[in-house]
Amino acid sequence: MSANHDDHHEAPDGHNRALRLGIGGPVGSGKTALVAALCRSLGPSLRLGVVTNDIYTTEDADFLRRAGVIDPARITAVQTGCCPHTAIRDDIAANIDAVETLEERFGPLDLVIVESGGDNLTATFSRGLADKQIFVLDVSGGDKVPRKGGPGVTSADLLVVNKTDLAPMVGADLTVMSRDAAKVRDGKPVLFTSIREDKGAHSVAEWVVGIVGSWQHEHGTPHSHSYLS
Amino acid sequence: MHGSPTGGMPNQGAATHGLAALLLLADSRLPAGGHAHSGGAEEACRAGLITGADDLSRFLRGRLATAGRVAAALAWSACSASASWELLDAEADARIASPAQRQASRTQGRLLVRTARRIWPSATLNDLAKALPEGSHHPIALGVAAQAAGCTPDQAAMAAAYTSVTGAATAAVRLLGLDPVTVHRVLAELPYDSVIAEQHDWSALPAHAAPALDLLAEQHLRTEVRLFVS
């Protein structure tokens, strides 16, 4: 293969490139709020890029740009033609293109976050797009949701249950959610957040720092960035 | 000639049997980003130009006879690999008046080349990617991908004609809730042969303009609420 910049898809093993983190979950659960929180917490130590998959508008991208948590040029909005899950699972070409373009323009990067459009409980990221994925639920969807399972809840690398501040108002029992989630997730981690109260989503940020560290340990640190030293 | 192909033979190791390759290439499930493009149908629906199966049929006939015909000829030429990629790409550029459509075409071309290179690795696709790193126009990418996959130029032209209408048809189904079976009947009745039967001497490529499609594409880009890229 030539060295032409179009060629890094030829290294699907992920050597020397950013970790790609997918963030999925139902409409309005707090995906964009989590992306903003992660940018806030991780921006100072990690080189970041963000891809949003808005459904109708560039609302999410605009929100993140306005939030001032990341250089607006490092946010790319991808349109998904009525099918948010297609763009993250069955036909990931536009998202891959967006990720690679960010890496070309601003790389080397440590972490590229891809936020999916709000979708249903079956929407998960293809492994061809995301190396790791977070599924975000919120308590106001009802405390039965973890029990219902579905690929997002059961298979995501991290399940985040957001808006715990609303639990008393919607009568959601967090211990039930926690117990049910543990049951269907086979030991994989679950974190409860209230991004409204913790603007940096610190527990999630800590988890992300951990996976970026393991990723770079395994695949090499893109260039000579020293955040882990 | 910089970036020019070396011959018409696809990479034998990677090529799929021609007819099967054609089916794979024309399938809307080909993971090359096509699902997010409506070929002007979204804007036409928004503007009230497509409201049902009859309107849609007329829209698709117009699309096939103009954009489809040009795409078929370009794909045929690219598949038969008789011109330099930059030159053929410039010919495509000259035939698409709307900047929004040119952009959409290049985006789809870039995504298709990226996908095709992984499915049917070939020196010709590598040449194309190198010659036009920002993306070749979609019909050219399709023609070269077809060559790499093992299709004939006629098959490449058919794939271009067919995909010039299927994306728009699917978009209308999603946006208007049309009966998908009715829409497939519309697709089945379109005169595909009429647009690929021409002589594809690439120095005499057709240039059928569709001003309405150009205007729809430009308006679409300026519409704030939209689901499709184009």
Ligand SMILES: Nc1nc2c(ncn2[C@@H]2O[C@H](COP(=O)(O)OP(=O)(O)OP(=O)(O)O)[C@@H](O)[C@H]2O)c(=O)[nH]1
């Ligand atoms: N009370 C409360 N509200 C929150 C919390 N996190 C986010 N929100 C609010 O929930 C709403 C939706 O949040 P977003 O981050 O846009 O949700 P999203 O999942 O990105 O939504 P889509 O992209 O439209 O699917 C916004 O009004 C947020 O301010 C939280 O922890 N508590």
Ligand SMILES: [Mg+2]
């Ligand atoms: Mg969002």
